[in-house]
Structure formats: structure tokens, C-alpha cells
């Protein structure tokens with residue numbers, strides 16, 4: 521990682537100082553005019569040679585902690601979530617440390633339209649992507665079946681399909697930036713996918729929907745590692761920690777048992793370790809075995825075909 525603190529020096533000559541307010545106003549007007557509807561247009565861009573990392577769901581909980589740690593290595597962090605206020609606070613916290621930089625993008629993963637726009641915006645705004653952490657997640661609470669504007673069961677779309685689509689869109693950029701890493705934040709809560717009822721129209725529970733979406737992320741990880749063999753793009757999945765003190769856990773009425781720091785340690789290991797392998801599933805810091813369906817090639821093929829079909833042209 522690039523740890524050099526180089527920042528572009530502004531000119532301090534009197535004429536430059538006199539021109540500054542007018543220039544700033546013009547720049548702000550331009551930024552407002554070109555800002556895309558769902559994406560914040562902040563002026564900051566990566567320094568030459570600075571690593572670019574993206575953490576989905578980094579407005580709170582585990583993602584926020586991972587974003588801060590990555591910024592502390594000197595990286596440019598793309599912060600993402602739906603809540604603009606919390607997102608901007610994360611950006612401010614990172615900028616105030618003076619080591620890394622950050623920029624926030626507000627995107628709802630329950631909308632393929634917003635997800636595709638996000639995918640294209642990132643490709644336009646950044647010519648490299650060194651680390652992608654697919655962390656955003658919708659938990660088991662409320663115990664209610666919800667359907668997205670695209671007509672899919674909400675957890676399956678937010679946790680799996682949207683990350684599948686974004687990862688596929690950004691894969692060429694991750695390949696160009698190799699050595700690069702992808703981390704899929706899954707969970708120990710895993711349940712086999714019933715391919716006759718993927719959208720869980722029968723016997724629904726929030727826990728079942730969450731658990732099948734988390735297993736789908738692990739299955740995608742194994743497939744992707746096979747596809748990326750030899751490309752120096754390492755991809756792994758993990759259960760970060762059990763009942764971290766986050767909104768997701770509190771909303772489910774559970775008593776927190778771990779800190780986000782413990783979960784972030786596990787995520788960071790998959791980003792920084794030089795001897796981690798690819799295609800693995802980790803329970804916190806250790807390699808582990810996922811639900812048996814993850815190792816069923818036929819099931820993985822079915823999931824890949826379904827995910828491609830549901831995200832095609834979206």
C-alpha cells in the first residue's frame with residue numbers, strides 16, 4: 521500500500537488567492553450540474569499511485585471499521601451505503617486522519633437501476649480498483665417477506681445478486697489492477713438454496729432468506745476463484761465474527777457478543793495476508809467448511825446461470 525502523504529499543493533501567490541473564491545464558486549456550480557441523481561459528486565480523487573479500495577455498506581458497523589482501517593494504510597476508500605449523512609461522516613472521519621482519502625456514493629442495492637449506474641460511475645471515476653469488499657447486508661429482521669422494485673426477494677437481491685452484478689462489472693478493472701483482492705462478507709448463517717423456490721414464496725422466514733443469500737455469496741466466491749485462477753486476483757469469503765455489536769444484530773433483538781474490531785481483523789487478514797489462497801471460506805481467522813451445497817458443482821452452476829439471467833441487461 522502507498523503510505524506517502526503527498527497532497528497537491530495549492531498555489532499561495534497573491535493573484536492565485538484573489539482568484540480562488542471565483543474559481544471555487546464556478547467549480548461548485550459545475551460539480552452540482554454534473555452530479556448524477558443517486559451518486560454524490562465530491563471533488564476528491566485518488567493521488568497518482570494511491571491504491572483504490574471499495575467497501576459496500578461502509579456507512580456503519582463492520583464496513584465502517586474496515587473502511588477506516590483501509591484508509592489508515594493510505595488508501596483511497598470508496599464509501600458506500602444508502603444513508604448519506606452517515607456516509608459523509610465516515611468520509612469526514614477518514615479525511616480528518618490525514619492519511620487516506622474517501623468519497624461517498626449513495627446507492628440502494630435493492631435497485632438494479634441504481635446498482636448499474638453505480639457500477640458505470642465507478643468505472644468512469646477510477647482507473648484502478650485494488651480491493652473490493654462486498655460487505656453490505658440486510659439481516660434476518662424484520663421477519664417479513666419483502667420484494668424489490670425488480671420483483672425479487674429482498675435479501676437475495678441486496679446480499680447476493682447486486683454484489684454479483686457489481687463484481688462482474690468491475691472484474692476487468694480488478695484484473696487490470698492485479699495483484700488485487702475481493703472479499704465477500706458472508707456469515708455462519710447458511711441454508712441451502714431451494715432452486716424450485718429461490719424467492720421463498722413458501723415457508724418464508726427472514727432467517728432463511730438471509731441464510732440462503734449468505735450461502736449464495738460463498739458459492740459465488742468458489743466459482744470466481746476458479747475463473748480467476750492465474751490472474752492474481754484473490755477472492756475469499758468469511759464469517760467475520762458472531763453477533764458483532766452492530767445495527768443488524770440489535771435489530772434482530774440479539775445480544776452482541778463480539779466487537780466490529782474482531783470482525784475487521786478477519787476481513788483485513790483476507791486483504792493483507794500474503795499466504796491466504798483463493799476460493800476459501802473462513803470462520804473468523806481460520807479456514808472453515810461452509811454448508812455442503814457450496815461444494816456441489818451442479819448447484820453452483822445453477823446459481824451462476826440464475827444470477828446471470830436475473831442481472832442480465834439490468
Ligand SMILES: NC(=O)c1ccc[n+]([C@@H]2O[C@H](COP(=O)([O-])OP(=O)(O)OC[C@H]3O[C@@H](n4cnc5c(N)ncnc54)[C@H](OP(=O)(O)O)[C@@H]3O)[C@@H](O)[C@H]2O)c1
Pocket residue numbers: 576577578579580581582583600601602603604606627628629630654655656657658678705706707708759760761762763764765766767768769
Ligand atoms: N453483525 C454480525 O454479527 C455479523 C455476523 C456475520 C456476518 N455479518 C455480515 O457483515 C456484514 C455487515 O453487517 P453489520 O453487522 O455491520 O450490519 P450493519 O451495521 O447493519 O451494516 C450494514 C451495512 O449495509 C448497508 N446496507 C444495508 N442494506 C442496503 C441496501 N439496500 N443498499 C445499500 N446498502 C445497504 C448499510 O448501509 P445504509 O444503512 O447506509 O443503507 C450498512 O452500511 C453483512 O454482510 C452481514 O451479513 C455480520
